[in-house]
Amino acid sequence: MLGACVFVALLVITTAEKVAKFKLNDGRDMPALALGTYLGFNQNGVIKSENKQLRDAVLNAIDLGYRHFDTASIYDTEEEIGEAIKMKIDSGDVKRSDIFLTTKLWNTRHRRDQVLPALKDSLTKLGMDYVDLYLMHWPIGLNEDYSHSDVDFMETWRGLEDAMKQGLTKAIGVSNFNEEQLKRMLEEATVKPAALQIEIHPQIVQKDLVDFAQENGIVVMAYSPFGSLVSRFGMQMPGPKMDDPVLTEIANKYKKTTLQVVLRWLVDRKIVPIAKSLHAKRQAENINIFDFSLSEDEIRKINEFDSHTRFTLPSFWQTHPYYPFDKIDTPIADPFVKSNM
Ligand SMILES: NC(=O)c1ccc[n+]([C@@H]2O[C@H](COP(=O)([O-])OP(=O)(O)OC[C@H]3O[C@@H](n4cnc5c(N)ncnc54)[C@H](OP(=O)(O)O)[C@@H]3O)[C@@H](O)[C@H]2O)c1
Incomplete structure (x- = not known):
């Protein structure tokens, strides 16, 4: 029995060590795979974890070697993620320094004086003294009632810089910024963003934005990486599926x-x-x-699926001055505004 436990422990350590790491612009490492924790949205708002399903998923993920967890204050998952990590620290399986924890500032707390309290709220829910990365979730500031606020995202950034100076986060970055917004940030920021989190999958390759970020020392994180291959919140999306012939040929070659x-x-x-x-x-x-790893030619073949298709398209914010994406003709109603639910 003891032998089996030692074997399992060794297996876990080996797997965690196998996960590649990318260097951030402060010299720290980010594990090259994160576990996403957003459970989706329905007519009642953000879907909540039931019966500690998320806590158990994080416990299992740590056993498998995951060390990077992505959450956000709006996901309402911080408590269970923190609970799982603390359980694994208490049992001696990991140290806090082994874990890379990313959370995000929500749009309704964009004034500089709101950022520190927002991060402190997240830390209280997580039960942690610091996070490894704090991201501005969107460049878009909103008032409490979800009407548009005119807070400049550079003012918000000063708040993230304050939080970093206070040691509440090791690094800061942005999510859902376009190239023009990122350029401005690089010109005006005191602390340059360490990471950019955007939607990337075969149908949205984002080559130019990725190149621009990487040329400027910013690590890019891809959300919704499976795109149309998986069903999204019970819906099938148009686009390549798991049995796509181009992807299947590559998968067969590597037995993946x-x-x-x-x-x-x-x-x-x-x-x-x-x-x-x-x-x-x-x-x-x-x-x-x-x-x-894939050859250049295989990477190029997958890039060819690009149709600039976004599954996260909050067109209800498209009249906001900092809306980062192309506008569409018929925007959808804002699901965050209670009267639209
Ligand atoms: N910054 C942002 O604005 C933003 C926006 C969206 C998402 N995110 C982050 O990115 C994360 C990932 O994005 P996502 O949740 O949209 O999409 P995703 O990771 O591309 O896909 C998740 C879906 O794929 C299923 N799945 C996962 N692995 C599978 C496998 N091996 N075989 C079959 N199905 C599989 C999952 O189902 P099961 O869970 O049932 O296995 C889930 O329904 C989020 O959880 C969140 O942390 C950030």
Whole structure:
């Protein structure tokens, strides 16, 4: 029995060590795969974890070697993630310094004086003294009632810089910024962003923005990495599926699944995929990508799926001056405004 435990422990350590790491602009390492923790949205608002399913998923992920967790104050998942990490620290399986924890500032707390209290609220929920990365979730500031506020995202950034100076976060970055916004930030920021989190999958390759960020020493993180290959909150999206012939041919060559090929396509582009799964078997599949790599030609073939298709498209904010994406003709109603739910 003891022998089996030692074997399992060794297996876990080996897997965690196998996960590649990318250097941030402060010299610290970010594990090149994160577990996503957003459970989705329905007519009642953000979907909550039931029966500690998320806590258990994080416990399992740590056993499998995941060390990077992505959350946000708006996901309402910080408590269970923190609970799982603390359980694993208490049992001696990991140290806090082994874990890379990312959370995000929500849009309704964009004034400089709101940022520190917002991060402190997140830390209280997580039960942690610091996070490893604090991201501005969107460049878009909103008032409490979700009407548009005119807070400049550079004012918000000063608040993130304050939080970093106080040691509440080791690094700061942004999410859902476009190239023009990132350029401005690089020109005006005292602390340069360490990371940019954006939607990337075969149907939205984001080559120019990724190149621009990486040329400026910013690590790129990819959300919704599986794109149309998986069903999204119960819906099938148009686009390549798991049995796509191009992806299947590459997967067969490496004896991997097409989902693993897509994650590896990101890692080979030096991008950190954020893959969400609550299921042990799928988590194991998603982390098993660090023993092969794709050729330039295979990367190019996957890039050819690009159709600039976004699954996160909050067109209800498109009249905001800092809306980062192209506008569409018929924006949807804002699901955050209670009267629209
Ligand atoms: N910054 C932002 O604005 C932003 C926006 C969206 C998302 N994010 C972050 O990025 C994370 C990932 O994005 P996402 O949740 O949209 O999408 P995703 O990771 O591309 O896909 C998640 C879906 O794929 C399923 N799945 C995962 N692994 C699978 C496998 N091996 N086989 C079959 N199905 C599998 C999951 O189901 P099960 O859980 O049932 O396994 C889930 O339904 C989020 O959780 C969040 O942390 C950030």
